[in-house]
Amino acid sequence: RTTEQAFGDKLHTYTIVDAITDKNVLPFRIDYIRTIREADEVDDQQKVRDIDRERALNAPERIRNVVQYIREHFDQKTMRNAKSYAFTRLMNVHEVASARDRAAVEEAKDKVRLSGFNSIFAVSSIDTAKLYYNEFKRQQAKLPEVKRLKIATIYSYGANDPDLEMDGMDDENSENTEGLDVSSRDFLEGVIRDYNATFGTNYDTSAERFQNYYKDVSLRMKNREIDLLIVVNMFLTGFDATTLNTLWVDKNLRMHGLIQAYSRTNRILNSIKTYGNIVTFRNLEKATNKALALFGDKNASGIVLLRPFRDYYEGYEDAGKKTPGYVDLITELKNKFPVGEIIASEQEQKEFVKLYGAILRVKNILSSFDEFVGQEILSQRDVQDYHSMYIDLYNELRPKSDENKENINDDLVFEMELIKQVEINIDYILELIRQYHDSHLNNKEILVDIDKAVNSSIELRNKKDLIEQFIASLTVDSSVDSDWQEFVKSRKIKELDQIIDDEKLDKKATYTFVENAFRDGYIQSTGTGLSGILPPISRFSADGERSKKRETVLEKLRDFFDRFFGISSGKL
Incomplete structure (x- = not known):
């Protein structure tokens, strides 16, 4: 029975093309990775269950190569090396997932800082x-724990074989595991034991606890606590997580099921996440194009899918309109705004901001293409100089605001999230300082490099005096790493004590408040924590004096936090 037979003629359609055009969801970028030899490859559109084909697809060498590819490309695809962003995270996942009455449990949420996104492997x-889970464990066994991806798996009995290329995708039964064979259930018990060890939980495959495990996995995926979740059908329909940006695929998908699975990756979060990544190890190109034509229109792929690398790199023409590529934009930048030249007029400043913003946006897309490595054109020093020019204009023109994407006026936008994404960090600066120290403090060219690098970084500019004073304190006998930590700790305490003295704050309470801020990744502006450090205000004081005092203290502590967060530990 069709939808029309059940409900009558359709009154309106809203397709994925409409959703992307309206900027309600993101487009997709798809990589088709060939994993078996030409002679072995079978067109995945055939409705055939071939034992030899399945043996080839599950061959140990292929499984090993796919896992190796995912591990080698994980940071690139999920943008783990991007600058961190603020995110509201659920802090009591286990309590919420295990509650019999969800309404009776209060969700504890807090702001944290995250770098990059997470993924599902279908x-x-x-x-x-099972094969993939074991291979990930094997390949990660010798890695230090901090470098291991957090891998989870969930599956249960489904009435139909999930790989029969159905038009839709039936959910597996998330209620229990009673239909699983003994081997599959025993394996899942082991998977859940691993999960319990990682997250401090106590789930198993019994009916109630498996339901709670399912809820816990869902919440930790949304929290970006799980790096990669291996599934058969679960989580491929109806599951929304804004932190999810990549779907790895080693199964046959088609029609509505394909669109549903792909759409797990394209929920909007911030300006760093500009598309959903699909990496498929099966020949799904025809299935993808067919599904897009059916659920969008015959021209849907031009809107729904990102263009090929060459289009973004070299430019393209569409409907008679020329869109410049990365090479064109960089050429224009170097011709109009040579490094080191002052941009004098306001009109030229606006042109530079728009042009460099366009470069940042297209570079953000190109960064996920393997072909872009080594083809960036600009040297690192040139990038630092242009970043510095861009930040100077941002500070000069912007209104006082905490926003990452600044509308200066109707026709000027600063892409500050994107410039943070590619900026220099303190580890890079310390490496340069080590090189300077190893030159017996004689290589002044390195000092120039340090100055350029710091000026090109939003995060490091307010630390410039710290870096310069530390360099000035170096001797040939200094130990850069340990001396830097001691230097920063000393300055941190000195500057916080100065704020406490100037504002007459409670010292013990302020130390606790600041340590909590460094633990959580931000200064808490609500709740009793801030009020508890303020000095008592006389009842005869002018109206609004306590509020004014609160804002003054909050601004000073935020400046202090921004100055020392990321270069020191939380303990005072």
């Missing part, structure tokens, strides 16, 4: 899920 069967 595979063809439970047996394949």
